[in-house]
Amino acid sequence: MQAEDMEVPIINNLNDHGDWQRPTGKDAFKDQQKESESSMESPNLEFEYGDTDALTAELSELYSYTEEPEFALNRDYFEEDFRSHARDRRWIELTVEEQRSYVMRLLDALEVTDRDKRLKVARAILYLAQGVFDDCDTEVDVLHWSRHNVFLLYDMGIFTALLELLSMEMDNNQACSSAVRKPAISLADSTELRVLLSIIYLIVETIRVQTEDDRPEWSASREVFKNELGSPLNNGEPFALLLFTMVTKFCSMNAPHFPMKKVLLLLWKTLLFTVGGFQELQEMKVSSRERLKLPPLPEDSIKVVRAMRATSPPASAMELIEQQQQQKRGRRSRRSAFVDSLEGDSPFTKKQPLVKQDSLDTYNERDPFKNDDARDEEEDPEDTDSGIEGEVDPLDVIIQPPPPPPPLRPPTERVNFPKGLPWAPKVREKDIEHFLETSRNKFIGFTLGNDTDTLVGLPRPIHESVKTLKQHKYVSIAEVQIKKEDELQQCPMSLGEEEVAETPTEMLYLGMLPNLSQYVIALLKLLLAAAPTSKAKTDSINILADVLPEEMPITVLQSMKLGIDVNRHKEIIVKAISALLLLLLKHFKLNHIYQFEIVSQHLVFANCIPLILKFFNQNIMSYISAKNSICVLDFPHCVVHEMPELTAESLEVGDNNQFCWRNLFSCINLLRILNKLTKWKHSRTMMLVVFKSAPILKRALKVKQAMMQLYVLKLLKIQTKYLGRQWRKSNMKTMSAIYQKVRHRLNDDWAYGNDIDARPWDFQAEECALRESIEKFNSRRYDRNRNGEFVPVDNCLQSVLGQRVELPEDFHYSYEMWLEREVFSQPIQWEGLLQNP
Numbered sequence: 001m002q003a004e005d006m007e008v009p010i011i012n013n014l015n016d017h018g019d020w021q022r023p024t025g026k027d028a029f030k031d032q033q034k035e036s037e038s039s040m041e042s043p044n045l046e047f048e049y050g051d052t053d054a055l056t057a058e059l060s061e062l063y064s065y066t067e068e069p070e071f072a073l074n075r076d077y078f079e080e081d082f083r084s085h086a087r088d089r090r091w092i093e094l095t096v097e098e099q100r101s102y103v104m105r106l107l108d109a110l111e112v113t114d115r116d117k118r119l120k121v122a123r124a125i126l127y128l129a130q131g132v133f134d135d136c137d138t139e140v141d142v143l144h145w146s147r148h149n150v151f152l153l154y155d156m157g158i159f160t161a162l163l164e165l166l167s168m169e170m171d172n173n174q175a176c177s178s179a180v181r182k183p184a185i186s187l188a189d190s191t192e193l194r195v196l197l198s199i200i201y202l203i204v205e206t207i208r209v210q211t212e213d214d215r216p217e218w219s220a221s222r223e224v225f226k227n228e229l230g231s232p233l234n235n236g237e238p239f240a241l242l243l244f245t246m247v248t249k250f251c252s253m254n255a256p257h258f259p260m261k262k263v264l265l266l267l268w269k270t271l272l273f274t275v276g277g278f279q280e281l282q283e284m285k286v287s288s289r290e291r292l293k294l295p296p297l298p299e300d301s302i303k304v305v306r307a308m309r310a311t312s313p314p315a316s317a318m319e320l321i322e323q324q325q326q327q328k329r330g331r332r333s334r335r336s337a338f339v340d341s342l343e344g345d346s347p348f349t350k351k352q353p354l355v356k357q358d359s360l361d362t363y364n365e366r367d368p369f370k371n372d373d374a375r376d377e378e379e380d381p382e383d384t385d386s387g388i389e390g391e392v393d394p395l396d397v398i399i400q401p402p403p404p405p406p407p408l409r410p411p412t413e414r415v416n417f418p419k420g421l422p423w424a425p426k427v428r429e430k431d432i433e434h435f436l437e438t439s440r441n442k443f444i445g446f447t448l449g450n451d452t453d454t455l456v457g458l459p460r461p462i463h464e465s466v467k468t469l470k471q472h473k474y475v476s477i478a479e480v481q482i483k484k485e486d487e488l489q490q491c492p493m494s495l496g497e498e499e500v501a502e503t504p505t506e507m508l509y510l511g512m513l514p515n516l517s518q519y520v521i522a523l524l525k526l527l528l529a530a531a532p533t534s535k536a537k538t539d540s541i542n543i544l545a546d547v548l549p550e551e552m553p554i555t556v557l558q559s560m561k562l563g564i565d566v567n568r569h570k571e572i573i574v575k576a577i578s579a580l581l582l583l584l585l586k587h588f589k590l591n592h593i594y595q596f597e598i599v600s601q602h603l604v605f606a607n608c609i610p611l612i613l614k615f616f617n618q619n620i621m622s623y624i625s626a627k628n629s630i631c632v633l634d635f636p637h638c639v640v641h642e643m644p645e646l647t648a649e650s651l652e653v654g655d656n657n658q659f660c661w662r663n664l665f666s667c668i669n670l671l672r673i674l675n676k677l678t679k680w681k682h683s684r685t686m687m688l689v690v691f692k693s694a695p696i697l698k699r700a701l702k703v704k705q706a707m708m709q710l711y712v713l714k715l716l717k718i719q720t721k722y723l724g725r726q727w728r729k730s731n732m733k734t735m736s737a738i739y740q741k742v743r744h745r746l747n748d749d750w751a752y753g754n755d756i757d758a759r760p761w762d763f764q765a766e767e768c769a770l771r772e773s774i775e776k777f778n779s780r781r782y783d784r785n786r787n788g789e790f791v792p793v794d795n796c797l798q799s800v801l802g803q804r805v806e807l808p809e810d811f812h813y814s815y816e817m818w819l820e821r822e823v824f825s826q827p828i829q830w831e832g833l834l835q836n837p
Contacts, residue, residue: 082102150206166200258545313703422741428473434747435747510782532615568628574663
């Protein structure tokens with residue numbers, strides 16, 4: 001069975017050129033009907049965004065449902081070995097000293113050369129890390145003993161031993177070559193790697209999460225482990241670089257048996273632990289601004305976003321049509337006898353099954369007193385057959401009765417406008433300079449460059465405007481870093497060497513820099529393969545190596561279970577990659593803006609922007625509410641409770657949650673990545689316009705979750721001026737939502753687009769200029785050989801002649817020939833030294 005057969009069918013509306021196109025005919029009507037039903041029924045989603053989901057959910061996503069029989073295997077190997085050590089006693093009955101001595105015995109057994117014996121010992125250690133579930137009665141007990149055992153294992157030095165075994169398995173050429181030759185790869189090909197990665201993941205995730213009842217020694221162990229993971233290991237690079245190497249090796253088809261889901265989850269959690277999550281990032285940002293003597297942040301963005309409330313999604317075409325038909329039915333009884341007779345006799349006014357959308361739009365445009373309910377209803381020009389300019393039957397307009405007075409809104413639908421906007425407005429220094437340059441040219445006739453203080457000759461209102469702009473001026477850390485970098489480039493000798501702090505982020509960037517493009521391309525390849533809108537291709541990478549069983553299912557029930565498992569597997573991969581990329585971008589941006597820019601540029605050049613848009617070109621409500629989970633098979637539920645008999649009905653039901661946390665988390669992460677790539681980049685913003693992202697993004701507004709809507713509105717805001725006046729007129733509800741939710745730039749004319757012609761779109765020039773700045777930064781900061789030309793010249797003849805010069809081995813044999821050719825045969829004109837040049 002191929003992975004494609006097991007996927008949930010998704011309608012893909014991309015044409016051959018990668019552009020979005022509207023389905024036509026009956027399919028279009030069905031799609032609009034589905035979207036209108038989902039948007040009318042979509043409730044507010046009680047979703048709280050964070051670094052990760054709950055601990056139990058994060059632990060359960062480590063295992064695929066196909067791995068479920070291995071839980072009993074781990075227990076059996078542990079008990080077989082444990083009985084010989086402590087007869088008739090359970091693990092939870094031992095003292096800590098007895099437990100430590102048994103773990104030491106397991107560590108010694110890991111050193112054996114027999115591969116099968118090593119695997120049995122590793123499974124016994126995995127059973128300890130999983131919480132000796134056979135001795136526990138509840139899920140809480142399992143988590144308690146898992147935490148106790150993980151700290152015990154780490155204190156005994158298990159991580160170093162596992163690291164050596166992992167490196168050995170990575171370099172196992174025999175396993176790699178046999179996997180390359182096999183036509184179908186299954187779980188059995190990655191058994192050793194899966195066991196080792198599972199133990200390391202449980203150690204990282206358990207130690208990373210802090211709890212209130214942590215012992216003091218556990219807190220100390222957490223800090224030690226955090227520093228150990230972020231520092232260079234035995235091979236001279238951080239642990240994350242080892243995992244990145246596994247990713248690139250897998251994507252280059254050299255090791256197709258690597259369990260990619262486990263690698264990506266472990267890589268994400270390793271970075272989350274070593275460099276910090278979003279809350280730590282906010283604290284680092286505040287401290288960095290204090291260190292640079294910048295004003296404090298106007299607000300805490302995390303708190304502002306959490307306090308936001310979702311807005312109703314824009315209406316679809318079906319909602320507009322139904323509303324128009326209801327209004328017609330309501331007015332029918334009040335029509336005059338002339339209109340009634342006209343409707344009965346005229347051959348032109350037979351009841352139509354569907355009112356033309358262009359007729360609605362034209363009538364709304366002609367009637368200035370139309371009530372706001374109908375006027376504010378939005379539909380993209382791209383989503384209609386012929387748009388505003390389509391032909392309209394004149395009788396469609398003539399027979400319309402006078403518009404009724406605006407109906408009173410029911411109390412439940414009353415719009416509650418906020419007392420104030422959620423964000424404080426910001427102004428950049430260059431915005432003030434541009435405003436003053438325009439004002440001086442208009443009133444004085446010349447400019448003063450970057451001078452923002454001299455206001456002589458300007459009228460009083462301009463003084464007030466400049467004062468208001470300066471009150472809201474915001475200087476970012478990135479602007480300070482760029483300015484400092486320019487100074488270091490101009491004066492390398494006088495300013496000397498820059499002191500660079502050895503932070504975990506800095507060491508990570510230093511390790512990633514040589515192969516950065518390979519890492520980025522590999523992650524995007526995996527994201528493309530896991531996206532629900534992707535079609536299976538023969539040359540695409542197989543990401544299902546750690547989910548497909550050795551024997552394919554033979555019953556309908558087994559096929560359904562495997563289908564759910566495959567879809568869940570892909571969702572978890574998307575979740576890990578989206579969180580990983582966002583974490584890298586945010587930390588690199590705070591560490592140094594040019595580190596962020598080089599990662600961004602690699603993402604853009606690897607087609608990350610169209611990839612994310614393709615991901616959202618699906619029924620996003622269906623993706624967010626997907627039920628690709630079987631609760632009774634989730635860890636730790638499946639190891640504590642009795643397994644009920646699975647039926648097709650129980651598999652279809654899934655969980656009772658309103659939405660799928662990981663899918664909504666992935667969507668928000670991808671939108672944030674898209675925002676980071678396009679912010680203040682004119683050429684990349686134009687890519688959004690060229691790829692027709694507006695209708696795709698507008699459909700994402702149907703998800704009633706405030707944070708997701710905010711990042712969709714941000715992406716729509718930066719391109720509204722390029723979408724045309726008609727689009728803005730047809731989407732006033734979206735424009736109002738942008739005004740209410742997105743931060744304002746005081747002199748940004750995003751809603752009008754007055755200076756479109758003044759800015760040409762030269763993608764290549766902008767990206768090349770940025771790349772030049774990045775390469776200068778990397779060369780100055782990380783190229784140790786470039787400073788050779790600045791070394792002082794040694795003018796002492798004795799010390800110069802006394803230096804040892806490394807000569808090639810064959811030079812001694814050809815020395816006399818070289819002397820004859822280069823010295824004796826060359827005429828020397830000594831008198832030339834006495835002549836003036």
